[in-house]
Amino acid sequence: MTPMDAILERALGAASVGAQALMEALDQLPAAIYVTDEDGLITYFNPACIDFTGRRPEVGRDRWCVTWRLYTNAGEFLPHDQCPMAVAINTQRPIRGVTAVAERPDGTRVVFRPYPTPIFDAQGKFKGAVNILEDVTDEVRAEDFRAQARRCHRLVNGIDDPEVHEALNRMAEEYEAKAAAVEEEWKSKARLAF
Amino acid sequence: MSDAMARFRPEAISASEWRQIVQSATETAIISTDPTGKVTSWSEGAHRILGWTEQEMLGRSLECLFPDPNQLSRELRDATSTGRGGGQEGWRQCKSGGRVWAAGEMHPIRGDDGAITGFVKILRDRTANRAAEETIAEERRALEILNRAGSALAAETDLHRLVQIVTDAGVELSGAEFGAFFYNVLDNKGESYMLYTLSGAPIEAFSKFPMPRNTAVFAPTFTGEGIVRSDDITKDPRYGKNAPRKGMPEGHLPVRSYLAVPVMSRTGEVLGGLFFGHATPGMFDERSERGLEGLAAEAAVAIDNVRLAQEQKRAEDALRELNAGLEQQVAERTAELRANEEALRQSQKMEAVGQLTGGVAHDFNNLLQVIIGNLDTIERALPEESARLRRAANQALKGARRAASLTQRLLAFSRRQPLDPKPANVNALVTSLSELVHRTLGETVAVETVLAAGLWQVEVDPNELEAAILNLAVNARDAMPEGGRLTIETANSHIDEAYASNYAEVTPGQYVCISVSDTGKGMDDGTVARAFEPFFTTKPVGRGTGLGLSQVYGFVKQSGGHVKIYSEVGHGTTVKIYLPRLASDGLAEEDAAADALAADAESEETILVVEDDDDVRTYSVDVLRELGYRVIEAHDGPSALRLLERQTRVDLLFTDVVLPSGMTGAQVAEQARALRPDLKVLFTTGYARNAIIHQGRLEKGVKLITKPFASNDLAAKVRDVLDEGA
Ligand SMILES: Nc1ncnc2c1ncn2[C@@H]1O[C@H](COP(=O)(O)OP(=O)(O)O)[C@@H](O)[C@H]1O
Ligand SMILES: [Mg+2]
Numbered sequence: 040m041t042p043m044d045a046i047l048e049r050a051l052g053a054a055s056v057g058a059q060a061l062m063e064a065l066d067q068l069p070a071a072i073y074v075t076d077e078d079g080l081i082t083y084f085n086p087a088c089i090d091f092t093g094r095r096p097e098v099g100r101d102r103w104c105v106t107w108r109l110y111t112n113a114g115e116f117l118p119h120d121q122c123p124m125a126v127a128i129n130t131q132r133p134i135r136g137v138t139a140v141a142e143r144p145d146g147t148r149v150v151f152r153p154y155p156t157p158i159f160d161a162q163g164k165f166k167g168a169v170n171i172l173e174d175v176t177d178e179v180r181a182e183d184f185r186a187q188a189r190r191c192h193r194l195v196n197g198i199d200d201p202e203v204h205e206a207l208n209r210m211a212e213e214y215e216a217k218a219a220a221v222e223e224e225w226k227s228k229a230r231l232a233f
Numbered sequence: 234m235s236d237a238m239a240r241f242r243p244e245a246i247s248a249s250e251w252r253q254i255v256q257s258a259t260e261t262a263i264i265s266t267d268p269t270g271k272v273t274s275w276s277e278g279a280h281r282i283l284g285w286t287e288q289e290m291l292g293r294s295l296e297c298l299f300p301d302p303n304q305l306s307r308e309l310r311d312a313t314s315t316g317r318g319g320g321q322e323g324w325r326q327c328k329s330g331g332r333v334w335a336a337g338e339m340h341p342i343r344g345d346d347g348a349i350t351g352f353v354k355i356l357r358d359r360t361a362n363r364a365a366e367e368t369i370a371e372e373r374r375a376l377e378i379l380n381r382a383g384s385a386l387a388a389e390t391d392l393h394r395l396v397q398i399v400t401d402a403g404v405e406l407s408g409a410e411f412g413a414f415f416y417n418v419l420d421n422k423g424e425s426y427m428l429y430t431l432s433g434a435p436i437e438a439f440s441k442f443p444m445p446r447n448t449a450v451f452a453p454t455f456t457g458e459g460i461v462r463s464d465d466i467t468k469d470p471r472y473g474k475n476a477p478r479k480g481m482p483e484g485h486l487p488v489r490s491y492l493a494v495p496v497m498s499r500t501g502e503v504l505g506g507l508f509f510g511h512a513t514p515g516m517f518d519e520r521s522e523r524g525l526e527g528l529a530a531e532a533a534v535a536i537d538n539v540r541l542a543q544e545q546k547r548a549e550d551a552l553r554e555l556n557a558g559l560e561q562q563v564a565e566r567t568a569e570l571r572a573n574e575e576a577l578r579q580s581q582k583m584e585a586v587g588q589l590t591g592g593v594a595h596d597f598n599n600l601l602q603v604i605i606g607n608l609d610t611i612e613r614a615l616p617e618e619s620a621r622l623r624r625a626a627n628q629a630l631k632g633a634r635r636a637a638s639l640t641q642r643l644l645a646f647s648r649r650q651p652l653d654p655k656p657a658n659v660n661a662l663v664t665s666l667s668e669l670v671h672r673t674l675g676e677t678v679a680v681e682t683v684l685a686a687g688l689w690q691v692e693v694d695p696n697e698l699e700a701a702i703l704n705l706a707v708n709a710r711d712a713m714p715e716g717g718r719l720t721i722e723t724a725n726s727h728i729d730e731a732y733a734s735n736y737a738e739v740t741p742g743q744y745v746c747i748s749v750s751d752t753g754k755g756m757d758d759g760t761v762a763r764a765f766e767p768f769f770t771t772k773p774v775g776r777g778t779g780l781g782l783s784q785v786y787g788f789v790k791q792s793g794g795h796v797k798i799y800s801e802v803g804h805g806t807t808v809k810i811y812l813p814r815l816a817s818d819g820l821a822e823e824d825a826a827a828d829a830l831a832a833d834a835e836s837e838e839t840i841l842v843v844e845d846d847d848d849v850r851t852y853s854v855d856v857l858r859e860l861g862y863r864v865i866e867a868h869d870g871p872s873a874l875r876l877l878e879r880q881t882r883v884d885l886l887f888t889d890v891v892l893p894s895g896m897t898g899a900q901v902a903e904q905a906r907a908l909r910p911d912l913k914v915l916f917t918t919g920y921a922r923n924a925i926i927h928q929g930r931l932e933k934g935v936k937l938i939t940k941p942f943a944s945n946d947l948a949a950k951v952r953d954v955l956d957e958g959a
Pocket of ligand 1: 751756764769770771779806
């Protein structure tokens with residue numbers, strides 16, 4: 040079970056029984072978590088959401104998502120009513136394995152992986168959804184560096200010039216090192232967080 | 234009259250009358266102080282200008298008026314010694330915390346004995362005058378800039394320089410940090426290109442911008458709708474719709490204040506747009522807008538004039554040519570015909586060489602697959618202790634890999650390399666490649682990119698295109714041993730019937746053109762004619778292989794494109810690659826959206842290997858088993874299908890493309906899928922001109938690994954295919 044799954048389980052438990060103590064426990068968690076009703080209106084968000092989105096979400100007003108603005112990975116503007124959480128609520132199915140980009144009012148951006156998950160009560164009636172936003176900016180940056188390194192290696196095969204080989208191999212090493220550094224940083228952050 | 238004079242006796246005016254006189258001067262502050270500068274009276278004018286009432290000020294030091302704490306003592310001292318202190322205009326503090334721009338002086342008040350009993354400070358509010366003077370100065374400056382630009386423009390006949398003048402003037406006028414002018418120019422074929430000039434920013438900083446046009450922010454400018462001015466463009470609702478992935482690319486110029494003005498010709502045609510930016514919000518006001526409007530009008534007239542002159546010159550040239558006589562025309566036509574024949578012969582020769590090398594390379598490739606496979610196995614099987622043998626095996630492997638890479642290049646030339654074309658944005662590819670090119674070529678070569686706005690999409694194998702551009706860049710570097718400039722340029726381009734008819738295999742139509750130019754030593758005609766041939770090189774042994782341009786040639790041809798060298802000895806070379814425009818833009822996103830959900834892979838994944846060459850099959854099976862897969866094998870299609878019917882679980886079919894017993898790999902795959910619809914398929918081949926490679930291209934969704942492959946390549950590819958869409 041990944042840390043995200045563990046958090047999600049806690050959040051689901053809290054949201055479906057509405058237990059005060061559990062909600063308070065969610066307040067303490069370092070990951071951004073929020074809960075919506077069956078129409079997608081925000082009913083709860085934990086303090087980590089404020090840091091994450093750079094704004095204070097509004098319970099009962101914000102719909103689908105707590106972020107300020109959303110973009111797809113390709114940089115296209117993504118309206119909130121088309122975000123993964125909206126899809127999860129409209130289809131009443133969890134969404135996994137997607138990433139998106141959130142922009143804060145100050146212009147900074149976070150790449151994140153959401154975990155939109157519908158909530159059902161004991162009778163199996165749909166009650167809303169809970170979402171966790173996992174910051175994967177570093178992960179994506181590391182992967183970008185790795186892709187650059189792969190590209191350098193690939194180009195070595197397409198050209199026969201010793202100097203170019205040397206330069207490309209050196210660049211590949213640099214990118215690998217950068218990727219490793221970012222990964223290291225992100226892992227140590229993750230260790231701190233959980 | 235003299236009577237009245239005689240009656241005028243100032244001392245007869247009472248103190249209260251004096252006070253009324255003083256109070257009536259409401260436009261002037263009249264303040265008296267004791268010898269130390271403490272207020273003893275405070276006029277109505279002082280109250281009005283400075284805000285404090287007399288009550289508040291009585292007994293207080295005048296110091297609070299001056300931003301500079303020493304100013305009061307200076308004025309008192311000057312007033313005492315010379316009879317007059319102050320006198321310079323300056324800022325004075327008000328009660329509200331604001332400031333007024335004031336002129337004023339300080340005079341001593343003397344008692345009957347001549348001793349100083351206090352001072353009087355007179356102060357006039359000149360804030361409004363000052364603002365007016367500043368406005369006038371600004372307007373004058375703007376007019377000067379406009380006039381200067383205007384006369385420079387009138388004298389300029391070169392479009393590029395003209396536009397640079399406009400851009401520079403605009404930056405000066407608006408106080409922007411940087412400015413750019415994007416404009417449409419016509420080349421001598423009458424085609425329209427988008428170019429730009431910059432001011433205040435290096436070209437590299439700008440080439441990273443997504444090109445304007447079609448975006449919500451830029452459209453009003455290019456359609457001539459009007460001026461766009463924003464105090465903070467990042468807050469504009471139009472902004473961000475087209476932002477590149479994950480925010481601004483590294484090194485993006487920080488634009489907050491934004492001002493864009495269309496430049497329209499007399500005929501109403503939009504000639505281009507002037508764009509200005511500043512990193513601080515709120516830098517542009519109505520005045521900058523007005524100034525730039527004027528500049529845009531001047532620019533439009535100048536551009537119109539230059540265009541007119543160019544057209545006139547073209548017309549004159551054409552007329553002169555016509556007059557040059559029939560005889561010459563006949564001679565030209567004949568020469569043209571000869572050139573066509575020569576081109577045809579050349580391309581036939583290339584085709585023949587291609588056939589030949591392709592065949593040889595294919596056989597070679599199969600041999601290499603066996604050699605590499607076995608060397609790989611030997612190397613991994615040798616114990617740590619036998620260092621010498623390991624080294625030998627490693628050397629042999631290196632040699633074989635190099636041979637494989639040469640063979641690969643020959644296959645590329647003969648247009649038989651497996652390509653994996655995808656819809657691609659060439660500008661993005663060039664932008665991200667230029668940094669890498671710059672770092673590979675070293676400091677002596679300056680790398681520049683000029684990217685067309687609104688560039689069409691193409692469908693191309695992006696990895697091969699990168700390799701091709703890098704190959705051209707390396708050639709450019711070799712041609713400039715003393716250093717020089719490398720320019721990579723993109724453009725939309727039409728190949729017309731007339732041009733196409735000069736070349737075999739070139740179809741008229743819309744293309745995206747990528748030109749790579751250098752300022753190097755160039756090539757003579759003989760070299761140009763043979764440059765694309767494999768193994769043709771003029772470089773010393775050990776430096777050139779003569780396979781760079783042949784690779785580019787084969788790749789471009791296989792991609793349905795066209796490649797051409799323009800070169801002048803002693804001046805430089807341009808190689809132009811034309812790739813066909815992708816007819817249906819925007820297919821790429823669907824694929825991207827599809828890889829949404831991921832599931833966990835389970836153990837005991839089973840792979841069916843189909844390969845007729847026993848050595849190759851044995852090698853593959855061994856590699857896959859070692860990786861922990863369950864492997865079953867077959868040597869042809871029918872036996873593979875029989876196996877498949879009996880197995881409970883098969884996840885992946887790994888098959889050679891060419892198989893004996895009358896079934897190709899593609900047919901095996903098709904029938905296997907009929908049995909198991911979610912079966913994954915990975916093809917392998919050393920050779921690509923056959924059923925699954927449709928017109929030299931992989932069909933959509935087909936996965937392929939080329940022989941010879943090393944174990945880790947196979948491992949990675951198999952994993953990729955198995956994970957895909959899981
Ligand atoms: N940019 C260039 N400037 C001058 N000559 C060039 C340029 N590009 C290619 N050539 C000529 O074409 C020949 C073939 O180029 P290429 O196929 O890349 O092989 P190689 O670079 O290994 O010689 C070169 O040896 C050179 O004579
Ligand atoms: Mg070369």
